[in-house]
Amino acid sequence: MTTPTPTTYIFKKVGDLPIKADVYLPSSPAALPAPILVWFHGGGLLQGSRVGAAPHLKRAVDKYGLAVVSLDYRLAPQASLPEILEDVRDGIKWVREELPGLLGEGKVDPTRLATSGSSAGGYICLLSGLPISGVTPPPKALLPIYPITNSLGPFFVTPQRPVKYSEDGYIYTDEDMKVHRDPTSTLLSEAFQPRVPGKPFARDNRMNFYTYMVQEGNLAQLLFAKAPGVNPADYAVAKLVYKDMPPVGGFTAVVGCG
Numbered sequence: 001m002t003t004p005t006p007t008t009y010i011f012k013k014v015g016d017l018p019i020k021a022d023v024y025l026p027s028s029p030a031a032l033p034a035p036i037l038v039w040f041h042g043g044g045l046l047q048g049s050r051v052g053a054a055p056h057l058k059r060a061v062d063k064y065g066l067a068v069v070s071l072d073y074r075l076a077p078q079a080s081l082p083e084i085l086e087d088v089r090d091g092i093k094w095v096r097e098e099l100p101g102l103l104g105e106g107k108v109d110p111t112r113l114a115t116s117g118s119s120a121g122g123y124i125c126l127l128s129g130l131p132i133s134g135v136t137p138p139p140k141a142l143l144p145i146y147p148i149t150n151s152l153g154p155f156f157v158t159p160q161r162p163v164k165y166s167e168d169g170y171i172y173t174d175e176d177m178k179v180h181r182d183p184t185s186t187l188l189s190e191a192f193q194p195r196v197p198g199k200p201f202a203r204d205n206r207m208n209f210y211t212y213m214v215q216e217g218n219l220a221q222l223l224f225a226k227a228p229g230v231n232p233a234d235y236a237v238a239k240l241v242y243k244d245m246p247p248v249g250g251f252t253a254v255v256g257c258g
Helices: 055-064 080-097 098-102 120-128 205-215 217-224
Strands: 007-012 018-023 032-040 065-073 108-118 141-147
Touching: 007 080, 018 055, 018 080, 018 098, 032 080, 032 120, 032 217, 055 065, 065 080, 080 098, 098 108, 108 120, 120 141
Parallel strands: 032 065, 032 108, 108 141
Antiparallel strands: 007 018, 018 065
């Protein structure tokens, strides 16, 4: 089965920063109008990009007759979690209201929309079905894969020096991550670079930022650096669930991944 090629759109701008969406459509006319799966990438809300969608997700487009929309969002700490959720809300609104017209009549069915994502993306997926996100109406279903559910969970507040999965045991310094941990640094909506076997990233590369966060146990500080009056505990999923929220499927264990 071939992997479909996406069409890239800018669904929002924040100042001069474009925030993009990759749209994958099934190749068979019989699958149209296709239900929509909105996908959010992982990376601890600190790094990652829509372009990192896994091959099996792309193959699902034709295998199951889905329209997959992989959305970028602003990254912390240069954006706070409340601002990231603004991008989630605006992205889903764009998918529902603007994308059908851009694609042409009968290509997608915006009334059948679910969200999904892995790790940090799974966290966003869960929040997209809860009132705190501002997404109205909520998605028909939520399909998180090993999501973060609380930035104050033990994994995210317990420093690891060295990080258990580190290949060389290197301890990242504040100087290494100086630019990335500074909330006033340049705002980003994507930070992704494929790893080349045998060629580690430079110590100060953004792709090491998640490992630095695990090392320091400071996810909540990074997610709310630009929202100092907000209590991170208020964004714990367990505090936000309600009786009539959208059905949740997928793997929903609380684990230490981003």
